[in-house]
Amino acid sequence: MRRSAALAALSRDHHHALDAARRLRRAGAADLDAAVAHLQSFWQLRGCRNFAIEERLLLPALPDTDADWRAAAARVRDEHARIRAAVDALPDGGGVDDAHELGGLLNDHVRFEERRLFTLLEERLPEEDLARLGDAIARAEAGDR
Numbered sequence: 001m002r003r004s005a006a007l008a009a010l011s012r013d014h015h016h017a018l019d020a021a022r023r024l025r026r027a028g029a030a031d032l033d034a035a036v037a038h039l040q041s042f043w044q045l046r047g048c049r050n051f052a053i054e055e056r057l058l059l060p061a062l063p064d065t066d067a068d069w070r071a072a073a074a075r076v077r078d079e080h081a082r083i084r085a086a087v088d089a090l091p092d093g094g095g096v097d098d099a100h101e102l103g104g105l106l107n108d109h110v111r112f113e114e115r116r117l118f119t120l121l122e123e124r125l126p127e128e129d130l131a132r133l134g135d136a137i138a139r140a141e142a143g144d145r
Helices: 005-026 032-058 067-089 096-124 127-141
Strands: none
Touching: 005 032, 005 096, 005 127, 032 067, 032 096, 032 127, 067 096, 096 127
16 A cells, blocks of 8 residues: 555654664674664664654544544554653663564554554545645654644
């Protein structure tokens, strides 16, 4: 399925997240530091901002009365909190198992957003509203409010 142009910037961030997740999931003792450094670079350049944009712009985009959306948004909020905590904790002596766990969580989270959250937006948000959301995302990606 082709992604709406309104959500394309976030999907591009997701490609980078999946790369970081893959490196963490495959890391062994010999390349753990490199995988963690790659994650930290991704997080500083894209990941943290991506989460903030999603929370500020995407999650309020559909009404809380939509049960599917409410459940999806709750999952995203929960996973964002868990991923943030794991990213913060990883450099403090986290081992291979912690890296694998975080990589799995990040992978599953991105795939959920791409397959479920974004699909709900594309199906249920009127085209004009989706376009406005895309404009707001572009401004946020550029650092504007």
